[in-house]
Amino acid sequence: MTELGRLEDLPLDYREALTRQNLVPLWPSLRGVMPAHKPRPNTRATMWAYQALRPLLLQAGELTPIEKAERRVLVLANPGHGLEKMQASAAIYLGMQLLLPGEWAPSHRHTPNAVRMIVEGEGAYTTVDGVRCPMARGDLILTPTGLWHEHGHDGSAPVVWLDVLDLPLVHYLEASYHVDGERQAVQAGGEPAVLTHGLRPAPLFERERSASPMLRYPWVDARAALLALAAQRPALEAVQLAYVNPETGADAENILGFYALMLRPRQQLRLPARSPASVFHVIEGGVEVSVEAQRFSLAEADTCCAPGYTAATLRNQDGSAPAFVFVADETPLHRKLGIFEDRG
Ligand code: GTQ
16 A cells, blocks of 8 residues: 655745645545545444442432432443544443432423433333333433434332433534423323234324334343244244334334343354444343454443454353343444444
8 A cells, every 4th residue: 555645844934834724645544534445433432330430420429419410311432533532432422311200301392312211210201202212221212313202200110221322423413402392291091002013003003103103112122032043943033123113124213223132041142343333231141242352251241342353252151041241333323324344
C-alpha cells in the first residue's frame, strides 16, 4: 500500500490558505477514515458488573431525587469512545435506571428508539402510548421512536432496568430531541394479547394505532419458547430468538436488533465476526464471554459489549442448567445501510 503524503509535507502558508477557505486536503487523513480491510473501532470490549454498579445506582437514589433527574440513570459508557460520549458502541447507548417505590418518571417522547430489559424488582410499569406495561424481571418493553412513555412504581422495593437506545446514532445524525408531555390516560385492555399467539385482529377489528403492535415481551414467554426450541431441535447450535413485530415479522425496532439466547448446560457458542457491534446481558445463569484478548465472567445482571468485525465466544459455565442472555446489536441498521458483513 502506497504511503500517502502527510500534512507536514505541505508548506505552512498553503495549509493556512486552505484553512482560511474551510478546505482540507484528503490524503493525509484518507487512511484514517478508510483503513485497509477492516475498520478500527473505538468500541472496546467492556464489561459492567451489576454487583459493582448496583450500590452506586442505589446511592444515586439517595443523592438525587427523581424530580432532579427525570430519569435516574447511570450510563454504561465505553472508555474507547470516551466516557463523556455515553456510548457503548457507535450506535448503542446503555443505561441502568433506578425507580424507587412511589416515584414517577414523567411522560415524554423522543426521536431515539428505546427498549427496557427489566433487571430487578417488581411493581413498576411503563406506560407507552397509553398502554400500561407491567415490568417483571427479564421482560422487554419497547418505546419506539416518537411514542409517549412514563415510568411509575407501585411496589415496595427498588426497581432497576437496563435501557438500550440508539441515541448515539440519532444524536450523531443531529436528529435527537425530546418533548415533555402530560400524564397519559391509560387505555383499557392494554395490549392485544392475541398477537403473541400468532393471531392478529382481523380487519373488522383493526386497531387504529400505527405504532408497534406489541410493546411488551414477557420473559416467561421468551424463556418457555427458548426451552421448547432447544428440546425440539437438539442439534440446533444457536438457540436464539429475535424480538420481532408479530404482525410483520420484521425487527421489533428500526435501528437496533434484540434477541434472547439460550446456552445449553456447558455449551460453548462461537458468534461469527459480523460488522455490527453487540451487547450481552445475562438474564439467568453464568456466562463466560471471550472477545479479542478479553475474557469476561458474567454473572446474572452483568452486561458487556463487543465491537463489530470481531468473533465472540459465549460459554455457559454450568453443567446442569441453561443460561439465558439478552442480546442487542446493530444488525437492522447495518442491513438497511447495506454495510452488513459476516466474515465468519
Ligand atoms: O426512560 O425515557 O436511559 O429518555 C435515557 C433517556 C432512559 C427514558 C434513558 C431516556 C430514558
